[in-house]
Amino acid sequence: MPARIGKYEVIRAVGKGSTGVVYLSHDPYYGRDVAIKVYRFAEDDDPARARIARKMFLSEAHMVGMLQHPNIMPIFDAGEEEGFCYVVTEFIHGARTLATYTRPDNLLPVDDVLAILFKCARALHYAHARGVIHRDIKPSNLMLTTDNDLRLIDFGIALVSDAEISRIEGIAGSPSYMSPEQVQSLELTASSDLYSLGAVMYELLTGQRPFRAGALTRLLHQIVYATAAPMLSLRPELPAELEEVVAVAMHKDPARRHANGAAFAAALARVHSRLRGQAGRLDQREHFGILRRLKFFHDFSADEIREVLRAGSWQAHQAGDEIVRAGNIDDRFYVVVAGRCAVLRDGARVGRLEAGDCFGETSYLRGARSQAAVVADDDATILRVSSTLLEQASAACQLRFNKTFLKTLIARLQNGDQRGVS
Numbered sequence: 001m002p003a004r005i006g007k008y009e010v011i012r013a014v015g016k017g018s019t020g021v022v023y024l025s026h027d028p029y030y031g032r033d034v035a036i037k038v039y040r041f042a043e044d045d046d047p048a049r050a051r052i053a054r055k056m057f058l059s060e061a062h063m064v065g066m067l068q069h070p071n072i073m074p075i076f077d078a079g080e081e082e083g084f085c086y087v088v089t090e091f092i093h094g095a096r097t098l099a100t101y102t103r104p105d106n107l108l109p110v111d112d113v114l115a116i117l118f119k120c121a122r123a124l125h126y127a128h129a130r131g132v133i134h135r136d137i138k139p140s141n142l143m144l145t146t147d148n149d150l151r152l153i154d155f156g157i158a159l160v161s162d163a164e165i166s167r168i169e170g171i172a173g174s175p176s177y178m179s180p181e182q183v184q185s186l187e188l189t190a191s192s193d194l195y196s197l198g199a200v201m202y203e204l205l206t207g208q209r210p211f212r213a214g215a216l217t218r219l220l221h222q223i224v225y226a227t228a229a230p231m232l233s234l235r236p237e238l239p240a241e242l243e244e245v246v247a248v249a250m251h252k253d254p255a256r257r258h259a260n261g262a263a264f265a266a267a268l269a270r271v272h273s274r275l276r277g278q279a280g281r282l283d284q285r286e287h288f289g290i291l292r293r294l295k296f297f298h299d300f301s302a303d304e305i306r307e308v309l310r311a312g313s314w315q316a317h318q319a320g321d322e323i324v325r326a327g328n329i330d331d332r333f334y335v336v337v338a339g340r341c342a343v344l345r346d347g348a349r350v351g352r353l354e355a356g357d358c359f360g361e362t363s364y365l366r367g368a369r370s371q372a373a374v375v376a377d378d379d380a381t382i383l384r385v386s387s388t389l390l391e392q393a394s395a396a397c398q399l400r401f402n403k404t405f406l407k408t409l410i411a412r413l414q415n416g417d418q419r420g421v422s
Helices: 047-062 110-129 190-206 216-225 240-249 261-293 302-311 395-414
Strands: 008-016 020-027 032-039 075-081 084-090 142-144 150-152 312-317 322-324 332-338 341-345 348-353 373-376 380-386
Touching: 008 032, 020 084, 032 047, 047 075, 047 084, 110 142, 110 150, 110 190, 110 261, 190 240, 190 261, 240 261, 261 302, 261 332, 302 312, 302 380, 302 395
Parallel strands: none
Antiparallel strands: 008 020, 020 032, 032 084, 075 084, 142 150, 312 380, 322 373, 332 380, 341 348, 341 373
């Protein structure tokens, strides 16, 4: 690892890809941390791969200072030094990509998905108006900050109109999110990015990609000719209006998609507004009132309770439903909102949980497996809090939640009570 790259002081490596390494670095002139992507194509023994890496560098370097939008990762600088090239971008501490939220058991709330994609659609509209087609829209290129803001990243294979740089021709991008015209190597327009954003929306809402196949040729054939399974067949509780928004975005004919990123954003805003007007505020007020009365939340401020609600989901269970299965890896915390649950170890009942009790302590240990099962004794309502989403909450909220959770566990251990062991 170099001590310096240009004027930048290298701190540590934070990522590695097929074309190089990303370093967390410090810019002493502006007093800010930055990310430096180093392209080491001179060391690559594959000439074709080295050629593509150099084109990716030139593409990003061409856009230094070009895209100034709050939801696009700014490119500050680019250069060449001692046989390698580098691009300098903003570094956001604690940020993670939306790939984190594509598992069926760790999806973002629908409200958050719509708000995030609204920002992305607006950012794409801005880029398209300046002659830039991203060409690689996917969850791992959409970064979520700790305050729930968005950054669109990685313009390495972007098409830039009127640019005097070598383009990466042919099929370039991530196959699962490519538009039909992209997989057929046809001429691309801004509409191709909107298709890819529709595919991302599908995955963020269902936890599944719209098209899946064991072989690349079959996947590309599906993208061109097949119709994705309706989202409501995978997640029936989704608002029906979202099906239409995704269907328009992913239409096979580019001319039938949203006219531009602004139109896509407007469609998302209309649905979001209707959903909020119908039930959002009512549910939040009702859920807030219920949590405020539970002993677990007695020491929480109103804002901290709202943050926990954003990180959690409200789950209704019938008697006999298995909430936590013994032996499973689970990174969620649970609070019993109403009803009662039984704790079972090797099939034998070892305790009972009631409203206000919590369980799921294996979330504190990465990769740990639940030692007991938790089953609904009768009709029960559970607040299920994702540890990943909780990390996006304020430091005060995280501290309060962890303190209360651990305090409850310690009290059980002191009393010889195994009710919460999971």
